[in-house]
Amino acid sequence: MDGVGGVKAAGMAVRMLTRRLQAIADLVPPGARVADIGSDHALLPAWLVSSGKSPLAVAGEVRDGPLKASAARVEADGLADRVAVRKGDGLAVVEPGEVDCVVIAGMGGALIASILKAGEEAGRLEGVRTLVLQPNVGEDLVRRWLLDRGWYLASERIVEEDGRWYEILEARRAPDAERLNAALYDPSFLGLDWPDERLRETLLRMGPWLLRRPDAGLAGKWRAELDKLASIRRQIGRSDTPEAAARGREVEEEIERIGEVLACLRMDSSSSS
Numbered sequence: 001m002d003g004v005g006g007v008k009a010a011g012m013a014v015r016m017l018t019r020r021l022q023a024i025a026d027l028v029p030p031g032a033r034v035a036d037i038g039s040d041h042a043l044l045p046a047w048l049v050s051s052g053k054s055p056l057a058v059a060g061e062v063r064d065g066p067l068k069a070s071a072a073r074v075e076a077d078g079l080a081d082r083v084a085v086r087k088g089d090g091l092a093v094v095e096p097g098e099v100d101c102v103v104i105a106g107m108g109g110a111l112i113a114s115i116l117k118a119g120e121e122a123g124r125l126e127g128v129r130t131l132v133l134q135p136n137v138g139e140d141l142v143r144r145w146l147l148d149r150g151w152y153l154a155s156e157r158i159v160e161e162d163g164r165w166y167e168i169l170e171a172r173r174a175p176d177a178e179r180l181n182a183a184l185y186d187p188s189f190l191g192l193d194w195p196d197e198r199l200r201e202t203l204l205r206m207g208p209w210l211l212r213r214p215d216a217g218l219a220g221k222w223r224a225e226l227d228k229l230a231s232i233r234r235q236i237g238r239s240d241t242p243e244a245a246a247r248g249r250e251v252e253e254e255i256e257r258i259g260e261v262l263a264c265l266r267m268d269s270s271s272s273s
């Protein structure tokens with residue numbers, strides 16, 4: 001995950017970030033106090049502070065190995081006075097009102113939603129205005145939590161790194177979040193004659209902004225998913241049990257639904273970054 005080389009900012013060497021981490025950093029509001037949960041070597045908090053984008057940051061880790069690596073990175077970069085490395089489970093590493101922005105990246109969607117739920121119940125999201133979330137899988141679970149808890153899904157993007165596709169979600173507190181989300185999750189733009197529940201699940205799974213502004217990243221991710229499903233279909237086809245036949249029909253229907261959605265979109269040929 002470590003960057004190669006660096007640039008100078010305010011007299012300090014700034015380490016380069018990977019494409020995925022840079023895309024996450026780009027969504028952090030300038031001047032925000034940031035908590036990076038599951039920080040993994042504190043790469044992102046160190047970059048945000050040393051580049052001048054954030055005045056201070058918290059790097060949270062629950063495991064001793066990454067915690068020690070994060071502390072060593074922060075100390076080596078001379079940032080110990082502005083990047084606090086703390087051990088704790090999820091948002092327990094921050095106090096209510098301590099940060100404006102929370103980043104949770106590189107985890108499953110179910111775990112991210114669980115961390116947010118526990119943090120909200122403990123008051124740790126008090127004062128937080130922006131969430132930047134990058135689930136590795138289960139993106140629909142994160143969108144569902146945000147929608148249910150009244151956070152406005154302000155933007156989404158897909159980046160490719162080392163042959164994998166990552167979705168990055170930016171959510172904000174907004175007084176009119178309910179109205180904004182209702183408009184965002186209105187599926188009429190798809191033009192598909194499907195039941196309302198299926199349309200809603202499609203938007204939660206594939207992303208309302210990503211579907212409204214389709215680009216090469218969206219196409220790449222879902223073509224890879226279709227390839228994966230086709231491989232599963234071939235494996236299932238080797239069995240003649242009733243269970244395999246039923247699963248095969250499910251996979252075939254999923255392939256058809258994804259294909260229908262992609263077919264109705266006008267893709268932007270520009271590459272994802």
